[in-house]
Amino acid sequence: MRQVITTKRTDAYVYQPSTVEVIGKTGTAQIAGNGGYLTGTYDYIRSFAGLFPYDDPRYIVYISVKRYHGPISLVGKSVASLIAEIAKYKNIENINDISEVDNSINVSSYLSLDVKEIEEKLKKQKLDPIIIGNGKYIIKQYPINQTIISGSKVFLYTNGTEITMPDITGWSRNEVITFCNLVGLKYTISGYGEVTESSIEEGTVINSQSNLTIKLQEKESNSSVS
DSSP, X not given: OHHHHHSOSSGGGGXXXXXXXXEEEEEXXXXXXXXXXXXXXXXXXXXXXXXXSTTSOOEXXXXXXXXXXXXHHHHHHHHHHHHHHXXXXXXXXXXXXXXXXXXXXXXXXXXXXXXXXXXXXXXXXXXXXXXXXXXXXXXXXXXXXXXXXXXXXXXXXXXXXXXXXXXXXXXXXXHHHHHHHHHTOEEEEEESXXXXXXXXXXXXXEOTTOEEEEEEEOOOOOOXXX
16 A cells, blocks of 8 residues: 555555655546446546555545546645645654655646747656647647646647557556547546556557557555555
8 A cells, every 4th residue: 555655656646745654545436327337538436545654554534536627636735735734733744754845846838839848848847748749839738737746747739740649558547538538539448547458559640530448457566564
């Protein structure tokens, strides 16, 4: 459960405050309806259960959001702030043991700007720019004018006419859906966790007629909490 927070294999790292170490587990569930499950882009319940301090858990924080449309980093930042307040009130902060402090970054609008310059800027900020299309200028962007966490992906859609499939191995469900929505790509997703299989190989030219089928799988952790 500690690696869920620290490895950045899932979105769970956004729940880590700068003052106390957390262990936890994320969850994604489909919403039942019409004799089966709803299949819309946002028809999911996402949740997080966190325990802290990690070496001797005494407190549990649980949150769930239904049909949430925004970046999960905003939810994570709110939860992390709550955990930090509890840790401060209970005098269980261990600031000196945590290497990362405030890792939130404000992403402004980069529309109409040179994609290469913005790509370099985002990399210097320890963000992960995903370039869509072979154009020179940015015409669409996600997220925009929001605060996100270091290591997060920023999707930059350019004015180019040729769009190729990126390597989506290790991406989360949310990241795949964001990419598909931006390029108008039809998709089918099965499983939970991060992408392990994709029907479209990296470098393949795609368009609105393409169909993407991916499989998600949670990474097994062999660590134990002492």
